[in-house]
Amino acid sequence: MDRRIYKLPFGKDKAPDWICPTCCNGVLRIMDNTFHFEERTLSKDAHSHEAWEPEWIEYVYSCLLRCSNDACGEIVANNGIGSVDWYSGYDNNETPVQEWDEIFSPRYFEPHLIIFKYPDETPPEIASEIDQSFSLFFSNPASASNHLRISLEHLLTFLKVKRQGTKKGKRFFLSLHRRINLIPIKFEGLKCMLLAVKWLGNAGSHAKKEITNDDVLDAYEIMDAVLREIFDNKSKKAKALAKKINKKKGPK
Numbered sequence: 001m002d003r004r005i006y007k008l009p010f011g012k013d014k015a016p017d018w019i020c021p022t023c024c025n026g027v028l029r030i031m032d033n034t035f036h037f038e039e040r041t042l043s044k045d046a047h048s049h050e051a052w053e054p055e056w057i058e059y060v061y062s063c064l065l066r067c068s069n070d071a072c073g074e075i076v077a078n079n080g081i082g083s084v085d086w087y088s089g090y091d092n093n094e095t096p097v098q099e100w101d102e103i104f105s106p107r108y109f110e111p112h113l114i115i116f117k118y119p120d121e122t123p124p125e126i127a128s129e130i131d132q133s134f135s136l137f138f139s140n141p142a143s144a145s146n147h148l149r150i151s152l153e154h155l156l157t158f159l160k161v162k163r164q165g166t167k168k169g170k171r172f173f174l175s176l177h178r179r180i181n182l183i184p185i186k187f188e189g190l191k192c193m194l195l196a197v198k199w200l201g202n203a204g205s206h207a208k209k210e211i212t213n214d215d216v217l218d219a220y221e222i223m224d225a226v227l228r229e230i231f232d233n234k235s236k237k238a239k240a241l242a243k244k245i246n247k248k249k250g251p252k
């Protein structure tokens, strides 16, 4: 996963190589004459303030992106915010000068980007929460993380981990932490990864610490590995093959 394309701001002529969410193959490119940005009203009003500096500038932008894969040609709508960034350059007399450029950060994509490709066999209730997480990734990392945590609850249910316990004859809901500890023995090796996703989801739910895009990307990387381990047919086939070879202690 190239994290830079999901984290760094971009110039209006240099959009990152976002991957097309429809074919997952082509790269999204800004369509000619569709990138529009304007300075926000409060930002414009602030120019008259005696302490005003270009760093105060706030833009909003919108554009259309088209997939570079001609066989696909998907169109994606994108919008977000902008500001200015200083850089060092030279004027016509080759005197060093500080100049500034507009930079932009996405907030929404429609359809949303696919930040990691989960296996086709992933059950729909798990996939749906991951998709909701992707759709909120740029605008609300805490909510994105929370949806991933819900997908984890669904995953445990799929693995037949019980949701409720009983104490003195009364039923109660088990915490996610306890459920992870009840995971079937054959998935025991995933426990540490599931707990990590849970801790990141906790931060998203309870706001003990502000959750960043990087934290959510950490959770995506771990969840990607977990889902491949459980649902990816290729990995299952390779394991079954390895099992047969090991049993024969040689070619099968």
Ligand SMILES: [Zn+2]
Pocket (backbone or CB within 6 Å): 020, 021, 022, 023, 024, 025, 026, 067, 068, 069, 072, 073, 074
């Ligand atoms: Zn495409």
